[in-house]
Every structure is written in C-alpha cells, then in structure tokens.
Amino acid sequence: MGLKRNIVIDSHKFDVVIIGAGLAGILMTIACGQNELETGLFEKDTPGGSLLKLGEIKNIFGYQKITGKDLSYSLFTQAKNNQHVKCFYGCVCFFQRLENGRYLxxxxxxSFWEAKAIIIATGSENSYLPKELITNDKKLIVNENYETIWKNIYGLGQIVDNKKSVDILQAITIILKNLQKDNIFHK
Ligand SMILES: Cc1cc2nc3c(=O)[nH]c(=O)nc-3n(C[C@H](O)[C@H](O)[C@H](O)COP(=O)(O)OP(=O)(O)OC[C@H]3O[C@@H](n4cnc5c(N)ncnc54)[C@H](O)[C@@H]3O)c2cc1C
Structure with missing residues (x-):
C-alpha cells in the first residue's frame, strides 16, 4: 500500500496546485501557465463556479458582450491549452506539509499529488479546509500577500477573509511575485 502510494505521488508533481476553477482559480491557472509553472487545476464540479450563474457581462477581457457561461468556457479552454497546465475533475479534500517542504x-x-505551493480558490464552498486556516465564518485568513499561516499556501477570490473588495488580478500579481521570491519557479 505504502509503495503504491509512493509510485502515484512520484508521477504527479506540480510546482503549483490550484483548488477550484471559478473565475479566481482559472485566471490564476492562466497566469501560472504563462509563467511556465507546472500547474494542476482541480475542480469538483463544472469549471466556472459562480460565474456560470451570471447572465450577460459587458466589456470584459476583449469581449463586448459575453455570458458568464461562455466566458467560463473561453477562459477554461485558454487555461487547459497551456502546455504547463493539467486540469482535473476532482474534489481536493486533504493536504499536508511534507518534510521536504512540499505539500501532499x-x-x-x-488520487494523490505533490505541489510546492497551493492556491485555494474554492469560493464560498470550503468544507475541507484545515481549521487552523479559517475564521469562524469559514473564510480563509491571509496576510497582505494573500498567504495563509502555512507557507506557500495562498487564498484567492471569494474564499478570502478580506474586508476590502478583493481585486483578483491584483491578488494574482502579488501571489506570483511571492512564488518567485520563494523559488517556486526553480526546479
Ligand atoms: C468581470 C468580472 C470581474 C470580477 N471581478 C471580481 C474580483 O475582482 N473579485 C471578486 O471577488 N469577484 C469578482 N467577480 C465575481 C466573480 O465572478 C465571482 O463571483 C467571485 O469572484 C467568486 O469566484 P471564485 O473563483 O472565488 O469562487 P467560485 O466562483 O465560487 O468558484 C469556486 C470553485 O471552486 C470549486 N471547489 C470548491 N471546493 C473545491 C474542492 N475542495 N476541490 C475542488 N474544487 C472545489 C467550486 O466547485 C467552484 O467551481 C467578478 C466577476 C466578473 C464578471
């Protein structure tokens, strides 16, 4: 059993794993792929998250008009077409820091996976998050760099406990800078 588990882990190593393919998770995945980070995106349901419930959106990402569903499809396709990105249908229910500083x-x-960094972008659904990382109302606690108290684990989008409105694109820029600083970019 232990041997089998090691073999599985060895074949699935990522620089970054992103949990949740809502707007936040998909945009983060595109940014990581463009920066040549080996990235795994996990979604337990349909990619798009709460974006799927939006009707017509105007003037966004070069579109004059687009529905939330079509925007989700377009962005998700862009994410998964990057050679550094792999997308999975699956609900992440557990993660743990290993002795080598990576996360299992x-x-x-x-299925088991290993990553140097994790981005939690699970929106309002957060049933599997470790209790040390969340507030009483089940929001993720992050610092000004969107990092949780666990090193190299970041929060993004609606899950984040932030009194100010969270600009996803600004948060992505900050998280990428931190991944660079923490040598996530180097194998
Ligand atoms: C033009 C535009 C700009 C926007 N800008 C912003 C913005 O800057 N900031 C902002 O906060 N909102 C913004 N929004 C709102 C945005 O659409 C979302 O409603 C909101 O950000 C939530 O997105 P999310 O990705 O955080 O969460 P969600 O849309 O809820 O997505 C979370 C996803 O995670 C999945 N998931 C949950 N748990 C797990 C698990 N354990 N394993 C695997 N998958 C899991 C869910 O199934 C879901 O698909 C904007 C919307 C539009 C249209």
Missing amino acids: LATTNN
Whole structure:
C-alpha cells in the first residue's frame, strides 16, 4: 500500500496546485501557465463556479458582450491549452506539509499529488479546509500577500477573509511575485 502510494505521488508533481476553477482559480491557472509553472487545476464540479450563474457581462477581457457561461468556457479552454497546465475533475479534500517542504494533496477519489505551493480558490464552498486556516465564518485568513499561516499556501477570490473588495488580478500579481521570491519557479 505504502509503495503504491509512493509510485502515484512520484508521477504527479506540480510546482503549483490550484483548488477550484471559478473565475479566481482559472485566471490564476492562466497566469501560472504563462509563467511556465507546472500547474494542476482541480475542480469538483463544472469549471466556472459562480460565474456560470451570471447572465450577460459587458466589456470584459476583449469581449463586448459575453455570458458568464461562455466566458467560463473561453477562459477554461485558454487555461487547459497551456502546455504547463493539467486540469482535473476532482474534489481536493486533504493536504499536508511534507518534510521536504512540499505539500501532499488528496482528492475524494483517492488520487494523490505533490505541489510546492497551493492556491485555494474554492469560493464560498470550503468544507475541507484545515481549521487552523479559517475564521469562524469559514473564510480563509491571509496576510497582505494573500498567504495563509502555512507557507506557500495562498487564498484567492471569494474564499478570502478580506474586508476590502478583493481585486483578483491584483491578488494574482502579488501571489506570483511571492512564488518567485520563494523559488517556486526553480526546479
Ligand atoms: C468581470 C468580472 C470581474 C470580477 N471581478 C471580481 C474580483 O475582482 N473579485 C471578486 O471577488 N469577484 C469578482 N467577480 C465575481 C466573480 O465572478 C465571482 O463571483 C467571485 O469572484 C467568486 O469566484 P471564485 O473563483 O472565488 O469562487 P467560485 O466562483 O465560487 O468558484 C469556486 C470553485 O471552486 C470549486 N471547489 C470548491 N471546493 C473545491 C474542492 N475542495 N476541490 C475542488 N474544487 C472545489 C467550486 O466547485 C467552484 O467551481 C467578478 C466577476 C466578473 C464578471
């Protein structure tokens, strides 16, 4: 059993794993892919998250008019077409820091993965987050760099406990700078 688990982990190593393919997770995935980070994006349902419920949106990312559903499809396609990105259907239910400083992640269907950094972009659904990382109202606690108290684990989008409105694109820029500073870019 232990041997089998090691073999699985060895074959799935990422620089960054992103949990949740809502707007926040998909945009973060595109940015990581463009920066040549080996990136895994996990979504437990349909990519797009709460964006799927939006009707027509005007003047966004070069579109004069687009529905939330079409925007999700377009952005998700852009993300998964990057050679550095792999997208998975799966619910991440567990992660733990390893002795080598990386993180081990597991999904509810028992697949195991390893990552140097994790971006939590699970929106309002956060049932599997470690209790040390969340507030009483189940929001993720982050500092000004969007980093949690666990090194190289970041929060992005609606899950973040931030009294100010969170600009996703600004947050992505800050997180990328920190990944660079922490040598996530170097193998
Ligand atoms: C033009 C535009 C700009 C916007 N700008 C912003 C902005 O700057 N800031 C902002 O906050 N909102 C913004 N929004 C709102 C945005 O659409 C979302 O409503 C909001 O940001 C939530 O997105 P999210 O990605 O955080 O969460 P969600 O849309 O809720 O996505 C979370 C995803 O994570 C998945 N998930 C949850 N748990 C797990 C798990 N354990 N494993 C795997 N998958 C999981 C869910 O199934 C879901 O698909 C903007 C909307 C538009 C149209």
